[in-house]
Amino acid sequence: MLAAQGVHVKAGDAVLLDKIYLSLAPGRVTAIIGPNGAGKSTLLACLAGLLSPARGDVLLDEAPLPDRAAKARARDIGYLPQDPPLHWNVSVRALVSLGRVPHGDAQSEAGQRAIAKALDETGMTGFADRLAGTLSGGERSRAMLARVLAGEPRWLLADEPFAALDIAYRQALMMQLRQIAARGIGVVVVVHDLALAAQLADEVVLLDRGRLAAAGPTKSVMTPQALEAVFGVAFAYARLDEDTVLVSRPRV
Numbered sequence: 001m002l003a004a005q006g007v008h009v010k011a012g013d014a015v016l017l018d019k020i021y022l023s024l025a026p027g028r029v030t031a032i033i034g035p036n037g038a039g040k041s042t043l044l045a046c047l048a049g050l051l052s053p054a055r056g057d058v059l060l061d062e063a064p065l066p067d068r069a070a071k072a073r074a075r076d077i078g079y080l081p082q083d084p085p086l087h088w089n090v091s092v093r094a095l096v097s098l099g100r101v102p103h104g105d106a107q108s109e110a111g112q113r114a115i116a117k118a119l120d121e122t123g124m125t126g127f128a129d130r131l132a133g134t135l136s137g138g139e140r141s142r143a144m145l146a147r148v149l150a151g152e153p154r155w156l157l158a159d160e161p162f163a164a165l166d167i168a169y170r171q172a173l174m175m176q177l178r179q180i181a182a183r184g185i186g187v188v189v190v191v192h193d194l195a196l197a198a199q200l201a202d203e204v205v206l207l208d209r210g211r212l213a214a215a216g217p218t219k220s221v222m223t224p225q226a227l228e229a230v231f232g233v234a235f236a237y238a239r240l241d242e243d244t245v246l247v248s249r250p251r252v
């Protein structure tokens with residue numbers, strides 16, 4: 001279980017997160033949604049243990065995250081930031097191998113197997129010998145995801161992993177995240193695209209100006225009323241083949 005207990009984050013006088021209580025289960029895909037500036041990335045960074053709240057705690061399996069040794073935390077929680085910087089122009093294989101650093105086994109058989117699997121799962125095997133600096137934006141974001149997957153974390157926390165991907169890779173990544181969750185891994189993703197979040201997630205966390213507006217099963221959180229209250233845009237249910245989908249209704 002990954003939980004936030006009264007997480008409160010401030011920057012100067014600004015309240016970025018206001019007493020957030022959450023409990024996330026492994027084996028589920030949770031989408032964090034909300035308008036720009038709502039605090040989604042801040043919450044994800046807290047859950048990853050990369051940002052310390054001014055008040056409140058993040059608990060992993062009921063123990064405070066800061067009590068865990070840094071290496072153990074890095075093995076448990078794989079974090080993919082929005083637009084991760086490329087510090088060294090190394091090969092894609094070397095970049096993905098960095099995912100094994102918390103295990104210290106990049107050269108071992110188990111490490112090599114995890115690296116090969118991560119390259120394969122992200123469609124990056126054919127790029128393994130390319131310099132990462134020569135990749136396109138979408139290829140680079142897949143390589144960064146492969147790096148996190150190579151670490152075989154118990155929790156995968158990703159900030160807008162869909163942003164640079166074309167429609168085919170978006171769908172592939174959606175399926176992949178669902179498969180990762182089906183293996184028992186907790187997947188938490190910040191998602192801007194509400195239709196994508198509705199399709200992808202088992203659970204949704206809806207943030208509004210640093211506050212928790214709602215959290216729970218996707219269908220109960222993503223209602224036209226709740227989304228309208230937070231985004232200030234009209235939403236409605238529409239029929240699409242056999243499915244009911246949520247659509248926004250522009251007022252022009």
Ligand SMILES: Nc1ncnc2c1ncn2[C@@H]1O[C@H](COP(=O)(O)OP(=O)(O)OP(=O)(O)O)[C@@H](O)[C@H]1O
Nearest residue numbers: 011012014016034035036037038039040041042043
């Ligand atoms: N160091 C800081 N000082 C002041 N305000 C900050 C600081 N860091 C973040 N903020 C503000 O906190 C708010 C939440 O930021 P955050 O990046 O978590 O939002 P977000 O929901 O991920 O936004 P987006 O959808 O635009 O990516 C924003 O209004 C941001 O400007």
